[in-house]
Amino acid sequence: MLFEIAASNAYMSDNEKFLLSLCAASLPQGSVVVEIGAFLGGSAHIMLLASAGRIVLHSVDIEDKIPNDLRSHRNFTFHLGTGAAVASREALEVDMLFVDGDHSFRGIREDILAFWPQLRDGALVVAHDVLNMQHLGVRIFVETLLGNGNLTKPVHADTMVAARVDKRVALPAASDYVRTARKLSQVFGRPRSWIAEGVAPAVLLSKAYVDMPPPAEDLFLVGKGKRGDFVHRFLGLDYHAPIDSWEARRTDARYYVCSAFFPRIFTHLVWDVRVAPENIFDVTPQVISRWMLQDILNNKAKRLLNAYQVECERELVSGLLNLLSESEVYRMYENGFLCDLFLYLTASFPPQATI
Structure with a gap:
């Protein structure tokens, strides 16, 4: 069993696989487990294997990519939809909730709070990517539940955290999440100064600093990932959605590249699309950080707040900005x-649509 768990196609480290399997193996006969974020069924396979048939597993995802052998398992039920949608139509008494779905503050908040009334007191909550610095929204939410006492006795393996539910404690207020975010801002940060260091050698094709552009019809963002999506909202570019580099057509346009693959994209735009090199800009995290600083200090963070379209995220950002001093x-x-x-x-x- 140990080797089969390690060989699972779940997108997590071996340590995380073993923690998840131990949590499932600890459950008594007839326990109900809900998993949010099934993907290819790797984590579901781990939990069913480790529990030796003692659990009933409800797996939730907005896409159905479950293999047939897992779908036919007698203790497995797949639900197509968001966590909130499934929680609203399924009356369950949940002994363990495993959350590995939408990795945003809004996403994990909606998923856990949707199932919170159905969690038994003392139930297990297991969350993936809590300690991953690229998913700080997940960390802020889970750390707030831990600090508030809603989750107790935490254990972790790499980025995964497991804890027990205490239903006697009231759920956190918005100000509690703000305090957690401020604490993280005081503790964490990359161990170097971008101001002193400048740009890395790999991106010397680009300018060390890029001015924040006003909206214009000839401006295109290249990069459909998290960086491109954020910059699109931050700059208020309503007339052009972010594009992939192969979609670039206009030789006279300005292209702001929001991607770690800038050198490759730069080469494609210059040689294949025939864009002038001076019209291609590298929107690095350093550049975005400088834009954010300017907006916070000179524009009352209007662009930054407009980048968040979900109320709970705007509330968190607004509350944090009200607490932070200029020196912070x-x-x-x-x-x-x-x-x-x-x-x-x-x-x-991409944002999940309720199914």
Whole structure:
């Protein structure tokens, strides 16, 4: 069994696989487990294997990629939809909730709070990527539940955290999440100064600093990932959605590249699309951080707040900005955490539609 668990196609480390399997193996006969974020069924396979048939597993995802052998398991039920949608139509008494779905503050908040009334007192909550710095929204939410006493006796393996539910404690207020975010801003940051260091050698094709552009019809963002999506909302570019480099057509346009693959994209735009090199800009995390700093200090963070379209995220960002002093904002800028924090609150994947 140990080797089969390690060989599972779940997207997690071996240590995380073993922690998840131990949590499932600890459950008594007839326990109900809910998993949010099934993907290819790797984590579901781990839990069913480790529990030796003692659990009933409800797996939730917005896409159905479950293999047939898992789908036919007598203790497995797949639900197509978001966590909130499934919780609203299924009356369950849940002994363990495993959350590995939407990796944003909004996403994990909606998933856990949707199932919170159905969790038994003392139930297990297991969350993946809590200690992953690229998913700070997940960390802020889970750390707040731990600090508030809603989750107790935590154990962790790599980025995964497991804890027990205490239903006697009232759920956190918005101000509690703000305090957690501020604590993280005071503790974490990259161990270097972007101001002193400048750009890395790999991106010397680009300018060390890129001015924040006003909206214009000839401006295109290249990069459909998290960085491109955030910059699109931050700059208020309503007329052009972010594009992939192969979609670039206009030789006279300006292209702001929001991708770690800037050298490759630069080469494609210059040689294949025939864009002038001076019209291609590298929107690095350093650049975004400088734009954020300017917006916070000179524009009352209007662009930053407009980048968050979900109420709970806007509330968190607004509350945090009201607490931070100017010196704290500068320190976050210098160590890189300003960009990390505000960029990684938002979803890692496109927003989920309720099914």
